[in-house]
Amino acid sequence: MTKQYNITLLPGDGIGPEIMSVTVEVLKTIGKLFEIDFNFTEALIGGAAIDATSQPLPPETLSICRNSDAVLLAAIGGYKWDNLPRAQRPETGLLQLRAGLELFANLRPATILPQLIDASTLKPEVVEGVDIMVVRELTGGIYFGQPKGIFTTETGQSRGVNTMAYTDGEIDRIAKVGFETAQKRQGKLCSVDKANVLDVSQLWRDRITKIASDYPDVELSHLYVDNAAMQLVRAPKQFDTIVTGNMFGDILSDAAAMLTGSIGMLPSASLGSSSPGVFEPVHGSAPDIAGSDIANPLAMILSAAMMLRYGLNEPAAAEKIEKTVSNVLSDGYRTGDIMSSGMKQLGCRAMGEKFREFLN
Ligand code: IPM
Numbered sequence: 001m002t003k004q005y006n007i008t009l010l011p012g013d014g015i016g017p018e019i020m021s022v023t024v025e026v027l028k029t030i031g032k033l034f035e036i037d038f039n040f041t042e043a044l045i046g047g048a049a050i051d052a053t054s055q056p057l058p059p060e061t062l063s064i065c066r067n068s069d070a071v072l073l074a075a076i077g078g079y080k081w082d083n084l085p086r087a088q089r090p091e092t093g094l095l096q097l098r099a100g101l102e103l104f105a106n107l108r109p110a111t112i113l114p115q116l117i118d119a120s121t122l123k124p125e126v127v128e129g130v131d132i133m134v135v136r137e138l139t140g141g142i143y144f145g146q147p148k149g150i151f152t153t154e155t156g157q158s159r160g161v162n163t164m165a166y167t168d169g170e171i172d173r174i175a176k177v178g179f180e181t182a183q184k185r186q187g188k189l190c191s192v193d194k195a196n197v198l199d200v201s202q203l204w205r206d207r208i209t210k211i212a213s214d215y216p217d218v219e220l221s222h223l224y225v226d227n228a229a230m231q232l233v234r235a236p237k238q239f240d241t242i243v244t245g246n247m248f249g250d251i252l253s254d255a256a257a258m259l260t261g262s263i264g265m266l267p268s269a270s271l272g273s274s275s276p277g278v279f280e281p282v283h284g285s286a287p288d289i290a291g292s293d294i295a296n297p298l299a300m301i302l303s304a305a306m307m308l309r310y311g312l313n314e315p316a317a318a319e320k321i322e323k324t325v326s327n328v329l330s331d332g333y334r335t336g337d338i339m340s341s342g343m344k345q346l347g348c349r350a351m352g353e354k355f356r357e358f359l360n
């Protein structure tokens with residue numbers, strides 16, 4: 001029997017629409033192969049939404065997302081909107097979407113594909129075999145803590161404030177996702193904090209340690225974030241699963257991404273406990289190359305695979321996409337960001353077409 005899913009598409013800005021249209025074609029092909037009927041609804045977010053409605057996340061978009069089975073998001077942001085007040089910036093729309101759907105858990109895998117070892121800036125022996133999952137808390141911490149804003153002091157100075165805060169409940173629920181993710185992988189969880197300086201991190205460490213007693217099969221370690229950043233580039237193979245707060249996860253997931261050669265290869269999943277998940281590439285909207293048909297669509301395509309696996313429980317279809325990425329690369333096809341000598345360079349659309357050829 002054909003299964004039906006309602007998917008919200010949020011192409012956003014910059015290269016977003018280009019990589020989204022390639023990915024939608026890939027999903028249509030996958031649908032035929034696996035008897036899945038995708039019903040796509042496109043909605044506005046980010047700069048595109050600001051231009052059309054003056055809000056980065058129009059309420060209509062949030063309600064379309066809420067009523068779907070999963071949300072595919074490409075990328076948001078661009079120079080054009082960088083100087084608007086914060087409430088009207090594209091990034092605010094993304095944060096409102098995460099908060100609005102209560103997507104507290106962000107999974108960011110960084111896996112090096114053997115075909116791309118030479119694309120990494122690190123030595124092959126350092127990155128070969130790297131397979132890390134960063135579990136980033138996504139709806140708390142310094143991104144959302146109060147008070148925040150730019151205030152005027154009694155002496156007339158401007159003072160910018162953000163607050164890094166976590167409740168035990170917020171830590172416990174992301175801790176569980178971290179431990180459960182590690183259980184399904186190599187059974188190693190590294191919690192990253194700054195407990196030597198920050199009280200919020202001390203609570204983080206205490207709670208993670210407490211929750212660990214429910215997961216005796218997981219080997220838990222703790223690292224301070226500065227050391228974790230160093231270890232990620234020094235000896236990344238020591239990591240299996242990393243669990244950390246919102247801002248540390250933002251920073252470390254970019255660093256982990258570069259181990260794999262290009263941020264243009266990495267997908268992510270943002271999950272809540274009841275709402276549909278949002279699946280998006282880790283990279284941004286790359287306004288400098290927007291419209292030139294050279295973007296790498298593979299992170300977006302792999303995000304669709306994460307959607308199939310984590311959002312729709314269609315692991316076979318997800319695996320098919322992941323295997324196809326590997327096959328396309330093994331045959332020497334590359335976009336510019338992962339190009340190396342002797343390989344065949346394709347643009348964004350051509351990569352999508354090649355990908356569908358390999359799917360069939
Ligand atoms: C990310 C991005 C976002 C973040 C920005 C665009 C708001 O860097 O998803 O990593 O900081 O979370």
Ligand code: MG
Pocket residue numbers: 250251254
């Ligand atoms: Mg980031």
